[in-house]
Amino acid sequence: MSKFLQLFNRLLFLLRRKQLESELEEEMRFHLDMKVQEKIEAGLSPEDARHLALRAFGNITLAKEDSRTMWGFRYWEILWQDLRFGARMLLKKPGFTLAAVVTLALGIGANTSIFSIVNSVLLRPLPYEDPDRIVMVWMDNRKLKIDQDIHSYANYADYRAQNQVFSEMTAISQRSFNLTGEGEPERVMGAAATSSFFSVMRVTPVVGRAFTLDEDQRGRDKVAILNYGLWQRRFGSDPQIVGKSIQLNGISRTVIGVMPAGFTFPGKETNVWVPLAPDPQLMSNRSGFWLTVVGRLKPGVTLEQARAEMGAIAKRLESQYPDINASYGVNLVPLHEQVVGTIRPALLLLLGAVGLVLLIACANVANLLLVRAAAREREIAIRAAHGASRSRIIRQLFTESMLLAMLGGGLGVFVALWGLGVLKSFSPSDIPRLDQIAIDKRVLVFTLAVSCLTALVFGLVPAIQASKPNMNEILKEGGRGGSAGVRAARARHLLVISEIAMALVLLIGAGLLIKSFSRLQEVNWGFKPDHLLTARLQLPRSKYADAQQVRNFYEQLLQRLNAMPGVQSAGAVSDIFLSKTPNSTNFSIEGQPQKIGAESIEVPYDSISPNYFEVMGTPVVKGRPFNDRDVEGSPLVVIINQTFAREFLPGEDPLGKKLKYDSLDGPAPWFTIVGVVADTRRTGFDSEVRPETYIPHAQEPSAGMTLVLRTKTDPAGLTAALGNEVLSVDKDQPVYDIRTMDQLLVEKIAQRRFSALLLGLFALLALLLAAVGIYGVMAYSVAQRTHEIGIRMALGAQKRDLLGMIVRQGMILTAVGISLGLVVAFALTRVMSELLYEVSATDIQTFIIIPLILAGVALLANYIPARQAAKVDPMVALRYE
Template structure:
């Protein structure tokens, strides 16, 4: 209780200064008056009595001042004093201050920038009610090569009706909506959604109403909910949009509402939502896997419980529907994790990296402070001699270092605001629109916290060392040179060693990432992305119901485009590489027994036009590509990729072999293999190819629509964009052309986040390298200054410049070797964390480890060289006179 009272007294003295001042005055006044009375009682006359009393009391003002002083001895006042003093000290050595602040600011900026990204991805709330209870449910078809498959409607319905763990389950599926009527025809990215989608998500429209169950039955009038973005972009934010009709895929559709900004399920590309209006038959379909399913967990149900329940239901379904559900499991993933996707490990890696950078910066500044501290020993010794306690001296030194780190924090924050914009590409599109990016309160708080922590971390060591000075010893010693004693040496050495170790870890990580990226760039994806223009022309179902109508469209468009000057080849396909990982169907190989449902072969299927393989420069390994003779009504043919040839016809020549889509009983025709093409990486450059077949679009209607047009050009592909679009509109003036871009952009996009990760990590490693160089240099040049006298003696006794050089080099290099050994060991342990981010390189890649060590060794030698050279130039005469 005493301390509480004491604090309240102190606060009172600080903040009620006037009252306290007045009280001191009246207290002393009373004393004097009382003495006057006493003197009068003793027989003096009043004048005499007053004079005597005053004389006895002495200087009233001095007493007042002393009272004030005792009251003022106050942490807060001390702090203010220290801050003022700290400012003065920092101003007195502007180059030190600038360097320290710059080094720390870089470290802090890196931290708060990466933190703000991590915050957006991992922490910032999603715009949904109780978003931590939202999960996505996937099918586990690992047995068929799809460990995370989009569920079939039949399974979705059963999960929804049988589970005991979800409040509700909703589903969406990809839709392509051609908006016509007013303005240019536009292809919108929409989602077919079950009516309960937004109630599951827990978000309601900003305008109008949500879907109702009666909107979501077959034959119900068509309605649509617009995304906030589409509403602004296409409808100018018209507040009276609700109730208006728009033309979607040539069907009149009533706008019933506009979604809240940010509520962009499943990602920011989504333009609108339309009720699925599934028929009972569609809802029983277990063959086509095309839904994305989101569910809300009941309160207090854990993810584990939910997954157990889903597994039970999946095994029931497996027994009930052996044809379709053999070896098909189900599992839930928290929405947040789903949206953050595969960026999570990279974010944790980067957080680790920036933390290392900051530690190195701290070690560097701590080292600088230590050398400064030697210079300030006399000052500190004086303070201690004059009665300052150790704690007081430490407080003052820490105030200075925290001042430094707060400056650095402010500078760092400014850097990071600029940096976050540049880093925003790291945030997956699914989450970016929802949580937004940039600096918010949490980032500010984080920056403040690490700034303070930084100040304490790098300040505490020098501060505690200074306060340990032997008083007499320090005061006796001259002010200029000499060290902090051998303990100080060891401390500085330890700091440099840990800097080297941290830098080795960072550099190794960066080297591994760069090698992975290099591997990816040099990887043959099975196609040439340069000089290829791609676009989508999804044909509306109503208009192109007939197979012949579609075929005619493709034929006319291709004929016109191929005829354009500057076009080398043009082809249609269901999906160009990197746009769809799946698109697969079960097949039967002629002559092999009908497989059990669980053993059906499910290769990827791509429906293409004759010259698609030529437009992409895919490699022909065997046989021939499609030709004009592979037309409707001729022998049904297929191209297969190498993986399919290897896995399905192991040890045989696939040419001329036959297979068909579906089982033996299926009416589909037998397809003859006419050629083998090289594997194309469809699912991502780093993802190995699956078995894949290519069928000509004219021969069979399998329900897969070619909608991507790929055009190989002689020159810049984008230069032909408008001309190609005009040719398509010449065939059908209402046909939207969407997503026009060079195929190279898709490749870049696919590598973008890896590229960003690698370049960030390299940037941080580079920064670390720079800081370590400075660190080694600073320690050695300080050592040379300290040993000037010793070196002088050695030279006087006949030491050659080579000897001196060797001596200094060995001192520096010893530090490097110890740090390197430590760092390599740490890197060996930590690089395991990178495994998921690497491609085609082992986490223990000897070349990376060796390269990094050699690089750092070279830099360390350079950092040693300058001080060592200075040491050889020591003039023994001057050196010995020194001091």
């Protein structure tokens, strides 16, 4: 502790050097003046008084000098000396310095950029009050194997009333609204939430107020709160916004508040909040699932306690309402986990990978230093002979290492700045909080710490080695490799072995990721993804109250879209592409016993336009697609996919069979199966294909539809035209999420592409560094053995033998390194198995090919110096000295 205080004071003194000098001067003058005055008052003459005072004071210069020593400038002088000397030594060997600094800069820079991503994505707390107390409460749907499913209101109400672990819970339904009125109609994302939302999130509006308890009641809920961005953009930050009314989905609502800037929970783009206020029938409904539930843990309650209690309530609800709640559990996920959970393993993997790259870089620099230390043996021995203590020599050498590391670190920050720019340009948009990534104070501290650590790792061993020279021998020997030679060679060999091992681990990891990424590219989607444009529409209930209106709108719109120039065909489907939670319901098949409760099975159902499969390019493998005669009033029809047929009608002809969906209101009608379509991976590449059913939009209209356009030209070029067509059918109807299918699919695999690309890059860097390391060590060893090689040649050794001898030596190191690396890789790649797609973590192919590649590169790095050795002229070599 007091050591730290002293160091701190030393630093303070150093910074205030000038001031200290003048203060000391003044205080001594004061002292003398007082003394003189004292003597004069005692009756002496001014001259005598002055004389006596000076005598009593003693040597002024010495006192000042001693004081300066006390300030510890000597300490800094030594450091300064070491630094200057170190800098001179580095400048003397610019090649060595450049190689070391660049190697370190690459290593440290890569670490800095990955850490700055980790810092802002994983480490920085979420921008809410006590964010670690906020927990997502999901339904664990064991029936559909969806562990983050949404709740019914009745279940939510029971959870909320019966638990003792949450101080407050809120139910949220993500909505999207057509915002109309002044200006263009606009589609805004929003959320309906209970008034408890504000106490769960602990957020208060910056303008106006939050929802009140009575606004949770239907009829009093015609209010809205705006997101800060929307308030700025659409309403020009109007300070008088509170009390004004806006039109959402054709319903007038009074604005009562504006949320703080940056607050967008639950969605990334939540722009508007309205009260949830369900009607009483919906409140008592247990089987309609539509609510995202979030809770704030009571102080002192742990996540485990909450899990236990909520799990118990779920069990109770399961046995209480077996026909609905059977196999529905509860799944608690902390909010932070929810936000960063999917990206965390990839980021940690990358952080580990850059750590390895830096270690390899350190090994290279340590090698360089060992070689240099050998060259400086004499210099160091002479210093020691002149009385430099061992600690003084270590300090000097270590200062040089520190200097190298700091140069590398400084340059590394620039490498990181550049690297981050590149990273951001191709990183996936679904990395949470990507926009906040920056090199902040914490990142810089990290870089500084890593640089110091780096200096310790690469500098300490060479410094200690070099500081214990056997002086007699070195000074006597007159120049050629001293006694430390053997020891240093062993150290260099160990470094090379570990470098190769680490590079192999990285290469295998990258190989696995790249292989799984290429598997992804070959996924059979079950439809033709090219030349497809998709867009989403949601008709407001206020304007399209009955089914006929909805039907008319889509019929009219699809007619226009089909006639659009550049469009081959246009269709529509009610579900959203690649959504993990499709609309689904229980069903039963005619002639099969009806399954209820835990036995019951859900299937997704989708309303489609008759030409949907044709537009998507999904083949109808049996029966027929829908046609214009499948309308309201005609017999109800359904098309199933192959998985449905396989699972529920095995060995039977599905055509003509009937199924019905369990609906709440009244007896459900039977639908006749008229066709079977090929399976598609509509919910994403990484989930298994599930049974699916399709019904004609004309018979079962849906207000929300996804438009799909098969285009003749580049689909992205039709975006604006599509919007205009929609407006010409209804001028208040916005269309949103206009994307090409290629874009949608790329977004889905972007995260994997990101990590595969980066890990590949790091592995390549590691390979390069390791190759340079082997080359360096072998070249040095050959140079040292010139004499020996000359003798061997003079004694009749053939070039081929020499080549073999040296290459063999290098390849033994390589082989040891590779075996070590294989063992480590075998143990380590398991941790990345969740990042792999249809590739085993111990994929044989990868574990064979990658070591061969590495061995090939190592062979090359060995061969070049070996050939040099074989070219040695024995006469020159023998004279060499």
